[in-house]
Amino acid sequence: AAPALAAPASPAERVTPMTPDIVDHYEQVLPSADFIRREAMVPMRDGTKLYTVIVMKKGTQGGPILLSRTPYDAHEATHRVASQRIVDILETMDAEFAQDGYIRVYQDIRGMHRSQGTYIMNRPLAGPLNDTGIDESTDAYDTIDWLVKNVPESNGKVGIIGSSYLGFTTLMAEINPHPALKAAVPESPMVDGWMGDDWFHNGAFRVSSLDYAVGQATNKGDGGGEFALGKGDDYTRWLKAGSMADFAESLGISKVPGVRKFVENPAYTDFWSLQAVDKWLAVRPLSVPTMLEVGQWDQEDSYGAPAVYRALEPKDKANDMVTLVIGPWRHSGANHGGSSLGALDFTGDTAREWRTRYLKPFFDHWLKGAPDPHTPPVVTYATGINQWQESPRWPMGGATPLYLDADGTAGFARPSGAGHTDYVSDPAHPVPFIPRPIDMGNAAQWKPWLVHDQRFVSGRPDMAEWQTATLDKPVHIMGAPEVDLYAATTGTDSDWVVKLIDVYPNDVPEPADQGGRPSMAGYELPIGIEIFRGRYAKSFARPEALKPGQVTHYRWALPNVNHVFLPGHRIKVEVQSSLFPLYDRNPQTFVPNIMTAKPADYRKATQSVWFGGSQASAIILPVTEP
Numbered sequence: 076a077a078p079a080l081a082a083p084a085s086p087a088e089r090v091t092p093m094t095p096d097i098v099d100h101y102e103q104v105l106p107s108a109d110f111i112r113r114e115a116m117v118p119m120r121d122g123t124k125l126y127t128v129i130v131m132k133k134g135t136q137g138g139p140i141l142l143s144r145t146p147y148d149a150h151e152a153t154h155r156v157a158s159q160r161i162v163d164i165l166e167t168m169d170a171e172f173a174q175d176g177y178i179r180v181y182q183d184i185r186g187m188h189r190s191q192g193t194y195i196m197n198r199p200l201a202g203p204l205n206d207t208g209i210d211e212s213t214d215a216y217d218t219i220d221w222l223v224k225n226v227p228e229s230n231g232k233v234g235i236i237g238s239s240y241l242g243f244t245t246l247m248a249e250i251n252p253h254p255a256l257k258a259a260v261p262e263s264p265m266v267d268g269w270m271g272d273d274w275f276h277n278g279a280f281r282v283s284s285l286d287y288a289v290g291q292a293t294n295k296g297d298g299g300g301e302f303a304l305g306k307g308d309d310y311t312r313w314l315k316a317g318s319m320a321d322f323a324e325s326l327g328i329s330k331v332p333g334v335r336k337f338v339e340n341p342a343y344t345d346f347w348s349l350q351a352v353d354k355w356l357a358v359r360p361l362s363v364p365t366m367l368e369v370g371q372w373d374q375e376d377s378y379g380a381p382a383v384y385r386a387l388e389p390k391d392k393a394n395d396m397v398t399l400v401i402g403p404w405r406h407s408g409a410n411h412g413g414s415s416l417g418a419l420d421f422t423g424d425t426a427r428e429w430r431t432r433y434l435k436p437f438f439d440h441w442l443k444g445a446p447d448p449h450t451p452p453v454v455t456y457a458t459g460i461n462q463w464q465e466s467p468r469w470p471m472g473g474a475t476p477l478y479l480d481a482d483g484t485a486g487f488a489r490p491s492g493a494g495h496t497d498y499v500s501d502p503a504h505p506v507p508f509i510p511r512p513i514d515m516g517n518a519a520q521w522k523p524w525l526v527h528d529q530r531f532v533s534g535r536p537d538m539a540e541w542q543t544a545t546l547d548k549p550v551h552i553m554g555a556p557e558v559d560l561y562a563a564t565t566g567t568d569s570d571w572v573v574k575l576i577d578v579y580p581n582d583v584p585e586p587a588d589q590g591g592r593p594s595m596a597g598y599e600l601p602i603g604i605e606i607f608r609g610r611y612a613k614s615f616a617r618p619e620a621l622k623p624g625q626v627t628h629y630r631w632a633l634p635n636v637n638h639v640f641l642p643g644h645r646i647k648v649e650v651q652s653s654l655f656p657l658y659d660r661n662p663q664t665f666v667p668n669i670m671t672a673k674p675a676d677y678r679k680a681t682q683s684v685w686f687g688g689s690q691a692s693a694i695i696l697p698v699t700e701p
């Protein structure tokens with residue numbers, strides 16, 4: 076029999092207890108691996124080189140390129156699991172492509188991780204805010220140009236895909252696109268950070284933006300990225316911290332440019348409005364077939380995809396270039412497992428269903444010349460009845476007011492009387508957005524929070540609620556419900572948070588063993604939650620103090636949904652004036668910049684929501700007939 080180990084040729088080569096244990100190189104990928112992984116520093120027009128990883132199955136010839144441009148580490152995205160199999164090393168959503176001859180490319184954007192150059196968060200398009208001539212659109216162009224010339228296994232066609240920040244870089248590639256870019260799939264793209272994506276929603280600031288900015292700012296140095304806050308309830312922590320500026324000061328982050336960008340620019344001035352990607356796209360030709368995707372319960376970027384759809388649709392004359400997809404997912408959920416979300420169970424892996432039924436055939440057609448799958452203009456998943464629906468346009472529903480009425484009732488008939496419902500909002504006791512203790516960094520709390528049972532706040536004295544009678548027929552909505560609110564405050568500024576809720580019957584038949592999932596009996600499922608900062612009622616750029624006691628008319632949209640409220644359920648509407656600590660607190664006293672409000676500015680106020688008459692508050696539901 077062969078010896079277990081070959082004997083060294085000479086005694087000098089023998090391993091001894093004192094042989095140093097560090098090796099110069101360890102090749103993790105064996106000759107038996109089913110993939111090739113190459114790294115390149117791809118030169119941009121200004122000489123900056125971007126770290127790019129190219130992965131494909133061995134033997135690939137004439138394959139299309141699927142590109143993602145990321146601030147989150149291209150190396151990591153292509154080394155997910157140490158393995159000899161391509162499906163293991165790449166992200167979950169890459170599996171179907173990797174198996175089918177696609178060449179998968181991930182690139183670190185300028186200034187991030189292994190790439191050279193300067194990182195600027197959501198680098199503005201070259202133009203009024205950026206005089207360098209370099210942006211994510213030129214970098215995408217230069218990258219695609221290099222790839223089609225330097226990846227001999229490719230067929231010269233490139234698609235681009237990615238979620239969130241990668242959704243932003245995907246959209247940027249569509250501006251002055253390289254001719255080899257044949258299709259794009261922006262997933263929950265960050266489009267307008269002030270209007271309704273990551274940083275603010277209708278002017279209310281999302282405190283997690285500070286954490287994100289610091290994480291991005293420090294990922295090249297030794298800063299470690301995370302706030303050194305220790306453990307404990309974030310509700311208590313942020314309450315104690317005071318204003319955003321005070322919090323930043325106490326943590327020593329007030330000089331971080333990303334933090335200053337927020338603190339110094341609370342309103343929708345040119346600083347933000349000139350960065351809105353939907354506005355850039357609206358004034359440019361549409362030349363790349365685009366499938367926009369967003370989750371119905373996207374807790375980070377619910378605004379972007381529908382906004383871009385609205386901007387592009389008028390250019391899509393034959394209604395065959397742009398598709399909008401809305402699935403029953405959390406932020407970026409489309410790229411992962413989609414069988415459930417929080418307490419909700421669907422009919423299967425809805426994310427995989429979308430990827431195999433719609434996404435892959437779309438790319439196969441544009442990048443591989445596969446037969447036209449006739450991708451529908453709109454693909455949405457109707458929650459409540461749990462089925463996919465294809466439609467010719469979006470929104471599909473009309474505008475049916477659901478009126479708020481006396482005594483906590485709501486209904487489709489105009490109220491016969493008029494009046495107001497009052498509550499007291501106290502910034503010293505803001506309404507939590509999920510049950511305490513809150514850990515903003517805990518993914519298990521964060522990802523499904525938008526479907527959290529709302530019974531934990533029902534009946535609080537600092538909010539108002541209205542409910543319909545039990546529905547005797549289904550109410551199907553397809554679009555973005557709109558808040559049409561008439562409200563007054565005794566303060567001079569105020570936040571308004573509106574929730575549209577599907578109240579399940581208390582006696583739903585359920586299996587005895589729920590496998591650990593919460594019971595749906597009496598569940599109060601949020602269909603849409605959105606905030607509006609009162610000072611922006613008249614102008615987003617120039618906030619104004621509210622007049623105490625005077626009724627102001629507010630109008631804003633809840634997220635886009637396809638949902639059926641089933642017979643036996645009720646529809647509930649809640650109004651409150653804080654959603655903490657997801658959003659910073661409104662002091663309820665008008666100050667020039669809420670970010671720098673002083674402790675004495677935070678004051679209680681009595682809030683009045685008006686119903687009936689000429690001030691008939693309502694939620695305008697995009698109801699569609701079956």
Ligand code: PG9
Binds near residue numbers: 240241243
């Ligand atoms: N929502 C994240 C983000 C995108 C763009 C800017 C800032 C944050 C993300 O998931 O990438």
